[in-house]
Amino acid sequence: MKLFTTSTLLASCLMSTMSVSAITVDEVINKANHAAYYQANSGRAQVDMMITDKAGRKNKRRFTILRKDIDQKSDADQKFYILFHKPADVKNTTFMVWKHLSKADDRWLYLPALDLVKRIAASDNRTSFVGSHFYYEDVSGRGLKADKHQLLKDEKQRYVVKSTPKKPESVEFAYYVTQIDKNSFLPLKTQYFDSKGKEIRAFEALKVEKIDGYNMVTHSVMKDKISGGNTQMKYRKIQFNNSLPEQVFTERSLRKTPTKYLK
Amino acid sequence: MIKQLNTLLLVALTFTTNTVFAEASNSEDNLSSQSNDEWEDSDDWGDEDSFSSTQISGFLEARSGIRLQNDNHQKKASINELRLKTELAHSFESFDIKFNADFVADSVADKQALDLQTGHGFMDLRELYINFSPKDNIDLKIGRQIMTWGTGDLVFINDLFSKDWRSFFNGRDTQYLKAPSDAIKTSLYFNVFNLDAVYIPKYNSDRFINGERLSYQNSTNLPMQAKLPDNDSELSMRAYRSFGAAETALYYYQGHTKSPAGFNQKANKAVFPKLKVYGASIRKPLAKGIFNAEIGYRQLSTPQDASIIYSKDNEWRALLGFEQEIAKELTASVQYYVEVRKNQDNRHLTTLRLQKQMMQQKLQLSVFNFYSPNQKDGYLRLNASYKYNDDLKLEIGSNAFYGNSNQGFFSQFKDNNNLYGAIKLSF
Structure with a gap:
């Protein structure tokens, strides 16, 4: 009996090893990265955020975001443009990011009341994006080379990948575990753990929709497991491949909203 | 032996998978059925169109402040105003228009008559312009507008658009440092560089x-009498382009000094000498921060007659700055600025800004200090603001001038130290 159990277990282990070897972890994370951040070469969406702090108080944000991939063939540098609609005190504030894989991002903020284009030092991508529980990196993507990846499990519907930072001193977590949908390759859940294995932060996709032929997470939540706050994020009015010219991502657009591409 | 190996392998495998699966709990729990009610309950914005052709926004603000010392020439209150900002924007097929005015009830103001130039009276008209693109690479903005360029942080060399120092020192929101100008702004976009030209018909x-x-601090302590230049215009130009991540610009200005810089003894009035400024700037990422440098040469015309004495020479102005996020949500910026004159003492100035955000960026603390190491005077701005919710913001702050001399750039204002508070409701 014992022998039988051991053999069965061994067999199932071997089988799972075999099926794991059918796809490498690099393929999984490359596809997941593409699905999460690089579908189509450009896109637009209106984003609503609801930020709930630990005391349960709520704040909201609404903005329209434009994205363009600079290298159309590989998942590399991208440009983002954001126009804030709400709350009222940030209305018409614009924000631009030139995301680089090989160096720090370039960021600009335009304050309409002062007509001021401010350049922002982007030394840390793991700081709150517009006061939410999402970090810059969660919105624009964390470089795949920043972590070592290990395929933990090949489930029926999901791949489970553990990622360990190459520079642990630069981040607040010890590792994170991502569950990736096998069909769409969208990361549906990401849990961040500290060195004691305690979960400190978690992302979860709440709704996936197919838009223009692309699967996309349209509603998600990021939870701060330590303080208890969370931010929900909803995407609407999504459009892919809207052939945005690169000139949209310049100082001109910061000062003068390129409405025709945003609407 | 084989069995032992098997067991070892199994233990190793189960160990890795189990630990992780214990942590990655509910891995099978598909797109969780987390209640969406929270979102729906709290006044969802729904499908409201963020790009409707008419947009209205603004705020209502009450702001009060007191002087921290007695000044026989001034009221005890430094500011005591109720302000209603209304912004109306409308997009037509081929152009946009914008109206932005502050309606102000101010009990400290000495003058209540409406004067759009100085911002006195019940209304401060901030913007009223038409904005359109006659060609793909040209933007035109005509009318009353607020303009800013250059790289300095509250230090201006090539930005000669009007500033409102009274608002700035009095504890109004920083946005009021920029006063509006009635101007025609033409922006041209080329492949090699871009060009902005701003023509202000009336100085x-x-x-x-x-x-x-x-x-x-002056000899009489009476309000200064100044004679504004007659029938004269201003021209500001900026040519700019980026080289990779480095933003560079060349500037030119032709007009008059923006504050009095001389005295007409015959008329017994302060004057604004004719001025030309030639300048350049660069701003680029450096190490983990942003570096900026700016330079300008200010050339004054010679006085028209002997009764006019200029208080300033031609001068070079130069600025070096660096900003970096030094800890989580804590940004520090330092600047060194110098004015170099041939026949007068140079003026050196350093600035330090520390800005800290906390509580989901709802609480913002800011310190800005100007200090002149050679004039031994300075100006400290402290501010704390808290967003109670998306619409309501509370703010307290202070403005403090220091230095022993009465003649220093900042120390001459030391009777104006103030403490203020504000409550602002945005809509």
Whole structure:
């Protein structure tokens, strides 16, 4: 009996090893990265955020975001443009990011009341994006080379990948575990753990929709497991491949909203 | 032996998978059925169109402040106003228009008559312009507008658009440092560089410290009488382009000094000498921060007659700055600025800004200090603001001038130290 159990277990282990070897972890994370951040070469969406702090108080944000991939063939540098609609005190504030894989991002903020284009030092991508529980990196993507990846499990519907930072001193977590949908390759859940294995932060996709032929997470939540706050994020009015010219991502657009591409 | 190996392998495998699966709990729990009610309950914005052709927004603000010392020339209150900002924007097929005005009830103001140039009276008209693109690479903005360029942080070399120093020193929101100008702004976009040209048909001075509302040290302590240039225009130009991540610009200005810089003894009035400024700037990422450098040469015309004496020479102005996020949500910026004159003492200035955000960026603390190591004077701005919710913001702050001399750039204002508070409801 014992022998039988051991053999069965061994067999199932071997089988799972075999099926794991059918796809490498690099393929999984490359596809997941593409699905999460690089579908189509450009896109637009209106984003609503609801930020709930630990005391349960709520704040909201609404903005329209434009994205363009600079290298159309590989998942590399991208440009983002954001126009804030709400709350009222940030209305018409614009924000631009030139995301680089090989160096720090370039960021600009335009304050309409002062007509001021401010350049922002982007030394840390793991700081709150517009006061939410999402970090810059969660919105624009964390470089795949920043972590070592290990395929933990090949489930029926999901791949489970553990990622360990190459520079642990630069981040607040010890590792994170991502569950990736096998069909769409969208990361549906990401849990961040500290060195004691305690979960400190978690992302979860709440709704996936197919838009223009692309699967996309349209509603998600990021939870701060330590303080208890969370931010929900909803995407609407999504459009892919809207052939945005690169000139949209310049100082001109910061000062003068390129409405025709945003609407 | 084989069995032992098997067991070892199994233990190793189960160990890795189990630990992780214990941590990655509920891995099978598909797109969780987390209640969406929270979102729906709290006044969802729904499908409201963020790009409707007419947009209305603004705020209602009450702001009060007191002087921290007695000044026989001024009221005890430094500011006591109720302000209603209304912004109306409308997009037509081929152009946009914008109206932005502050309606102000201000009990400290000495003058209540409406004066759009100085911002006195019940209304401060901030913007009223039409904006359109006659060609793909040309933007035109015509009318009253607020303009800013250059790389300095509250230090301006090539930005000669009007400033409102009275608002700035009095504890109004920083946005009021920029006064509006009636201008035609043409922006041209080329492949190699871009060009902005701003023509202001009627010279527009700063809202400078003239003894009214804010005191300065002079022999008489009476409000300054100044003679504005007649029928003269201003021209500001900027040519700019980026080289990779480095943003560079060349500037030119032709007009008059924005604050008085001389005295007409015959007329017994302060004057604004004719001025040309030639400048350049660069701003680029450096190490983990942003570096900026700016330079300008200010050339004054020679006085028209002997009764006019200029208080300033031609001068070079130069600025070096660096900003970096030094800890989580804590940004520090330092600047060194110098004015170099041939026949007068140079003026050196350093600035330090520390800005800290906390509580989901709802609480913002800010320190900005100007200090002149050679004039031994300075100006400290402290501010704390808290967003109670998306619409309501509370703010307290202070403005403090220091230095022993009465003649220093900042120390001459030391009778104006103030403490203020504000409550602002945005819509």
